[in-house]
Amino acid sequence: MLGIAASxxxxxxxxxxxxxxxxxxxxxxxxxLSQLYxxxxxxxxxxLTAGYPSRANVEDRFRxxxxxxxxxxxxxxEKREAMRQLAVYEKITExxxxxxxxxxxxxxxxxxxxxxxxxxxxxxxxxxxxxMEGLADMVFExxxxxxGRLDEYSRLGWEAxxxxxxxx
Amino acid sequence: MLGIAASxxxxxxxxxxxxxxxxxxxxxxxxxLSQLYxxxxxxxxxxLTAGYPSRANVEDRFRxxxxxxxxxxxxxxEKREAMRQLAVYEKITExxxxxxxxxxxxxxxxxxxxxxxxxxxxxxxxxxxxxMEGLADMVFExxxxxxGRLDEYSRLGWEAxxxxxxxx
Amino acid sequence: MLGIAASxxxxxxxxxxxxxxxxxxxxxxxxxLSQLYxxxxxxxxxxLTAGYPSRANVEDRFRxxxxxxxxxxxxxxEKREAMRQLAVYEKITExxxxxxxxxxxxxxxxxxxxxxxxxxxxxxxxxxxxxMEGLADMVFExxxxxxGRLDEYSRLGWEAxxxxxxxx
Amino acid sequence: MLGIAASxxxxxxxxxxxxxxxxxxxxxxxxxLSQLYxxxxxxxxxxLTAGYPSRANVEDRFRxxxxxxxxxxxxxxEKREAMRQLAVYEKITExxxxxxxxxxxxxxxxxxxxxxxxxxxxxxxxxxxxxMEGLADMVFExxxxxxGRLDEYSRLGWEAxxxxxxxx
DNA sequence: CATGAATGAGCATTCATTCAT
DNA sequence: CATGAATGAATGCTCATTCAT
Numbered sequence: 001m002l003g004i005a006a007s008x009x010x011x012x013x014x015x016x017x018x019x020x021x022x023x024x025x026x027x028x029x030x031x032x033l034s035q036l037y038x039x040x041x042x043x044x045x046x047x048l049t050a051g052y053p054s055r056a057n058v059e060d061r062f063r064x065x066x067x068x069x070x071x072x073x074x075x076x077x078e079k080r081e082a083m084r085q086l087a088v089y090e091k092i093t094e095x096x097x098x099x100x101x102x103x104x105x106x107x108x109x110x111x112x113x114x115x116x117x118x119x120x121x122x123x124x125x126x127x128x129x130x131x132m133e134g135l136a137d138m139v140f141e142x143x144x145x146x147x148g149r150l151d152e153y154s155r156l157g158w159e160a161x162x163x164x165x166x167x168x
Numbered sequence: 169m170l171g172i173a174a175s176x177x178x179x180x181x182x183x184x185x186x187x188x189x190x191x192x193x194x195x196x197x198x199x200x201l202s203q204l205y206x207x208x209x210x211x212x213x214x215x216l217t218a219g220y221p222s223r224a225n226v227e228d229r230f231r232x233x234x235x236x237x238x239x240x241x242x243x244x245x246e247k248r249e250a251m252r253q254l255a256v257y258e259k260i261t262e263x264x265x266x267x268x269x270x271x272x273x274x275x276x277x278x279x280x281x282x283x284x285x286x287x288x289x290x291x292x293x294x295x296x297x298x299x300m301e302g303l304a305d306m307v308f309e310x311x312x313x314x315x316g317r318l319d320e321y322s323r324l325g326w327e328a329x330x331x332x333x334x335x336x
Numbered sequence: 337m338l339g340i341a342a343s344x345x346x347x348x349x350x351x352x353x354x355x356x357x358x359x360x361x362x363x364x365x366x367x368x369l370s371q372l373y374x375x376x377x378x379x380x381x382x383x384l385t386a387g388y389p390s391r392a393n394v395e396d397r398f399r400x401x402x403x404x405x406x407x408x409x410x411x412x413x414e415k416r417e418a419m420r421q422l423a424v425y426e427k428i429t430e431x432x433x434x435x436x437x438x439x440x441x442x443x444x445x446x447x448x449x450x451x452x453x454x455x456x457x458x459x460x461x462x463x464x465x466x467x468m469e470g471l472a473d474m475v476f477e478x479x480x481x482x483x484g485r486l487d488e489y490s491r492l493g494w495e496a497x498x499x500x501x502x503x504x
Numbered sequence: 505m506l507g508i509a510a511s512x513x514x515x516x517x518x519x520x521x522x523x524x525x526x527x528x529x530x531x532x533x534x535x536x537l538s539q540l541y542x543x544x545x546x547x548x549x550x551x552l553t554a555g556y557p558s559r560a561n562v563e564d565r566f567r568x569x570x571x572x573x574x575x576x577x578x579x580x581x582e583k584r585e586a587m588r589q590l591a592v593y594e595k596i597t598e599x600x601x602x603x604x605x606x607x608x609x610x611x612x613x614x615x616x617x618x619x620x621x622x623x624x625x626x627x628x629x630x631x632x633x634x635x636m637e638g639l640a641d642m643v644f645e646x647x648x649x650x651x652g653r654l655d656e657y658s659r660l661g662w663e664a665x666x667x668x669x670x671x672x
Numbered sequence: 673c674a675t676g677a678a679t680g681a682g683c684a685t686t687c688a689t690t691c692a693t
Numbered sequence: 694c695a696t697g698a699a700t701g702a703a704t705g706c707t708c709a710t711t712c713a714t
Contacts, residue, residue: 018696088256123324127310134302164328186679354675424592463646470638500664522700
């Protein structure tokens with residue numbers, strides 16, 4: 001497992017190194033988890049950004065981000081689970097702040113124009129970013145409960161997202 | 169702290185009882201946490217339901233729920249933090265299922281009519297409930313970061329929520 | 337279970353009294369166990385003594401004791417198990433000493449004459465008593481392993497016993 | 505103490521290692537106790553076997569085993585006490601089975617011929633092995649009570665043993 | 673006397689971290 | 694730098710014992 005619960009010995013074994021080696025590179029387990037969190041976030045950001053249709057209209061551009069986000073989670077359930085656990089782990093606050101800064105900077109560049117032009121409801125970028133995450137969470141939770149139908153819930157999530165961020 | 173991370177000895181001390189006393193009432197720590205989760209959820213549900221304006225239009229009725237939800241969290245930050253941690257704790261699944269059932273049944277009664285009449289976008293009740301929760305999370309996270317301005321973010325959250333659940 | 341491992345709460349429940357009541361009658365668990373040990377030993381001694389054929393020859397008299405002993409164990413496996421556990425429990429030494437005194441006094445009366453007349457090999461009564469116990473243990477262990485055949489092993493045990501205590 | 509009653513922290517302290525170190529080598533306390541039991545049994549078997557006079561007559565050969573057994577116990581009272589406690593501990597059954605198999609295989613080789621030739625009364629090897637053990641127990645118990653005189657009781661024990669296993 | 677809720681010392685076990693090699 | 698054996702503080706849990714009712 002990639003989560004907090006994994007012991008350092010387990011992590012070391014999975015990584016194919018000795019237990020002590022971990023502490024050559026990370027001063028503590030929390031530092032290791034911080035780095036893991038940052039890596040996961042970077043991995044996700046790269047995925048979202050790749051092939052971003054800069055020239056499309058705002059709805060299509062957001063739909064692109066949404067679809068990529070759903071795909072990434074569908075393909076990397078264990079990474080998502082790890083992120084979910086790390087997100088509520090208090091001892092890596094600094095890493096979370098940095099990760100959010102980076103995510104926001106990324107998205108900021110993509111939508112600055114839209115916010116100014118009124119194509120999106122006025123709102124903080126961080127709020128918008130979290131909204132996407134939260135809705136994606138829901139999509140997968142609902143899917144897990146029903147035992148399938150990801151497409152259906154993905155569409156539902158998109159509608160909620162677009163309704164929430166677009167102007168009336 | 170009221171969260172998972174708290175050791176039994178810490179919980180006992182906070183509760184003003186001996187460590188062993190905990191296990192007189194709960195067979196295990198997980199059972200204790202399950203009960204805590206159910207209690208917190210019930211506490212919240214009662215708050216939301218109190219004074220519900222059954223006769224108002226759907227938007228006003230939802231705004232009531234939203235405002236109550238924000239108020240509850242503002243007044244009980246430690247309860248909210250506990251719920252957040254418990255929500256990602258896997259060993260109390262059964263308790264979570266029951267809690268959700270109860271929440272959904274509650275809300276179901278309130279909005280069944282609206283879903284049928286088209287006053288709300290068609291969507292699972294569970295989805296809608298989680299959406300409210302998720303948005304409330306965001307409101308407080310943003311507030312915490314900015315160091316205040318709850319009113320502002322509460323309004324922003326409400327707009328996103330209403331945009332997400334009402335028909336276009 | 338009647339053994340040491342049983343908790344006081346379990347013992348109390350089995351006895352149909354409240355947990356606290358135990359300590360009205362016994363100052364501590366060890367005292368309770370001591371009394372249990374003495375009671376078990378007395379129970380056994382009574383069984384052995386009942387119907388003792390005082391007038392028979394020494395071999396028949398011992399065979400009587402042996403058969404009774406085997407029967408008691410066969411009928412009361414849980415009592416025997418309790419005694420076995422108590423026998424290696426260090427904190428009830430005093431009770432064990434007393435129990436042995438009583439057992440020996442009993443047997444002493446039965447065989448004093450035989451030891452003096454040379455009908456039995458010269459040996460301490462305690463030794464002889466323990467020999468019977470030890471051989472009975474063996475009989476049941478072997479039987480348990482083989483899954484039956486108590487008669488067979490009982491006969492084997494008797495032969496060993498008689499060989500061990502009778503003069504050459 | 506080397507027995508079951510000893511806590512892991514006590515065992516660790518006696519062994520001169522940290523508490524955690526114990527669990528590097530043994531998955532659980534029961535595994536530790538199992539290994540301890542096997543080691544003790546092996547230690548004893550080696551002692552008994554060393555210098556066994558294969559060519560002597562059956563009585564002398566058995567007397568050799570008996571004397572060695574008494575000597576081992578006299579020299580290693582704490583080992584004997586540990587074995588006595590472990591013998592009634594149910595959670596190491598597998599270890600006990602293996603230990604007995606090994607002991608019996610050992611003795612079997614020594615006396616197979618004698619059983620067949622009628623130089624020994626017909627009986628299971630396990631029975632015979634336990635008989636020796638039980639008698640040795642008695643010898644030491646009696647000695648402990650009287651405060652000495654091991655020689656005297658050892659002789660008495662031997663006579664009982666030989667009477668019990670040799671043909672009439 | 674009888675009760676049983678409350679206690680807290682004690683237990684086996686885990687695991688992040690250290691350090692001699 | 695890399696290793697992995699050793700560490701010991703911390704954890705969830707048990708249970709003999711106490712004591713107010």
